[in-house]
Amino acid sequence: MSNNIEGKVVVITGASSGLGEATARLLSAHGASVVLGARRHDRIRALAGELTGGGGKAIAMTTDVTHREQVKRLVDAAVQAYGRIDVMINNAGLMPQALLERLKIDEWDRMIDVNIKGVLYGIAAALPYMKQQKAGHFINVSSVAGHKVGPGSAVYAATKHAVRALSEGLRQEVKPYNIRTTVISPGAVATELPDSVTDPDAADRIRKFYAEVAIPADSFARAVVFAMSQPEDVDVNEILFRPTRQEL
Ligand SMILES: NC(=O)c1ccc[n+]([C@@H]2O[C@H](COP(=O)([O-])OP(=O)(O)OC[C@H]3O[C@@H](n4cnc5c(N)ncnc54)[C@H](OP(=O)(O)O)[C@@H]3O)[C@@H](O)[C@H]2O)c1
Numbered sequence: 675m676s677n678n679i680e681g682k683v684v685v686i687t688g689a690s691s692g693l694g695e696a697t698a699r700l701l702s703a704h705g706a707s708v709v710l711g712a713r714r715h716d717r718i719r720a721l722a723g724e725l726t727g728g729g730g731k732a733i734a735m736t737t738d739v740t741h742r743e744q745v746k747r748l749v750d751a752a753v754q755a756y757g758r759i760d761v762m763i764n765n766a767g768l769m770p771q772a773l774l775e776r777l778k779i780d781e782w783d784r785m786i787d788v789n790i791k792g793v794l795y796g797i798a799a800a801l802p803y804m805k806q807q808k809a810g811h812f813i814n815v816s817s818v819a820g821h822k823v824g825p826g827s828a829v830y831a832a833t834k835h836a837v838r839a840l841s842e843g844l845r846q847e848v849k850p851y852n853i854r855t856t857v858i859s860p861g862a863v864a865t866e867l868p869d870s871v872t873d874p875d876a877a878d879r880i881r882k883f884y885a886e887v888a889i890p891a892d893s894f895a896r897a898v899v900f901a902m903s904q905p906e907d908v909d910v911n912e913i914l915f916r917p918t919r920q921e922l
Contacts, residue, residue: 678903680705683756685749687739687796688766690717692865693815696891697763697898702730704899709752711737711745712766731756739766739792742799749799761811761902762800764793767833769819771826771880772873781872782829789833793840804853809906811854813898814841818861821914822922826876834859838912845911854909856901861916864888889917 684701688694690712698708702725710718718734725732737748752759767789770781804810819827820834838857845855868884871877901910
C-alpha cells in the first residue's frame with residue numbers, strides 16, 4: 675500500500691539540526707528523496723551520507739535562505755537530480771527573543787530575513803515547478819507564536835504570524851494548480867532553537883521553559899508525515915501542536 679511519501683522529492687530548508695533534520699530522517703525512512711539545505715554544510719553532508727549509506731536518496735546543498743539565488747539553486751538541484759519537486763518544506767528559522775526596549779534591531783532584521791523572506795524565497799523557487807507539474811505541496815513552519823504573543827516574543831511572533839498569512843494566501847491562490855499547502859505550528863520542541871537567544875534574561879527563561887516541557891523533534895516530523903500521507907485530494911492546511919504539559 676502506498677504511503678504517498680515513497681518516491682516523493684522533498685526539499686527541506688534548515689535541515690542541519692532540529693525539526694529539519696528529524697524530518698529528513700523520517701521522510702527518508704518512508705522512502706522519500708530528500709534535498710537538504712542549510713548553511714552548515716558539514717552537518718547536511720554528513721546527514722545525506724548517512725541516509726544514502728542506509729539505502730536512501732539524499733543530497734546536500736549549502737544554502738543561506740536569505741539569499742534568493744541560493745534557495746533557487748537548492749530547488750533547481752532537486753529537479754536536476756530527481757526530475758521534479760513534490761514538497762517544499764520552508765523550515766529554516768531563528769528565535770532570538772528579547773523585549774523590544776532592548777532594541778536588538780539587527781536581530782529583528784535577521785528574523786524578518788530568515789523567517790519571512792526565507793519562506794518567500796522558498797515559495798518563489800518551488801512554485802514555478804509545481805505550477806508546471808500541476809502538483810506539489812508547500813509545508814511552511816510557523817509556531818504557537820504564530821497564534822500567541824507575549825513579552826519578548828513580539829518580533830518572532832510577528833514573523834510567525836506572517837508565515838500563517840502567507841500560507842493562507844498561497845493556499846487560495848494555488849488551487850488551480852492542484853498544489854497543497856500546510857502550515858505547521860509547533861509548541862516547545864527540543865532543538866537548538868533556544869541557542870539563537872542572545873538576551874540573557876530571555877535566554878534564561880526560555881532554557882528553563884524548554885527544559886521543563888519540550889518534546890522530541892520527531893513529534894514535528896510525524897506531523898509532516900501525516901500531512902503528506904493524505905490522499906492527494908486531501909489538503910491538511912493547519913496543524914497546531916504542543917507538548918501536553920505546555921500551558922501557553
Ligand atoms: N523548536 C521549537 O520549539 C519550535 C517551535 C515552533 C517553531 N519552530 C520553528 O521550527 C523551525 C526550525 O527550528 P528548530 O527548532 O529545528 O531549530 P534549530 O535546531 O536551531 O534549527 C534551525 C535550522 O534553521 C537553519 N537556519 C537558520 N538560519 C538559516 C539561514 N539563514 N539559511 C538557511 N538555514 C538557516 C539552521 O541551519 P544552519 O545554521 O546550518 O544554517 C538550522 O538547520 C524554525 O522556523 C523555528 O522557528 C521551532
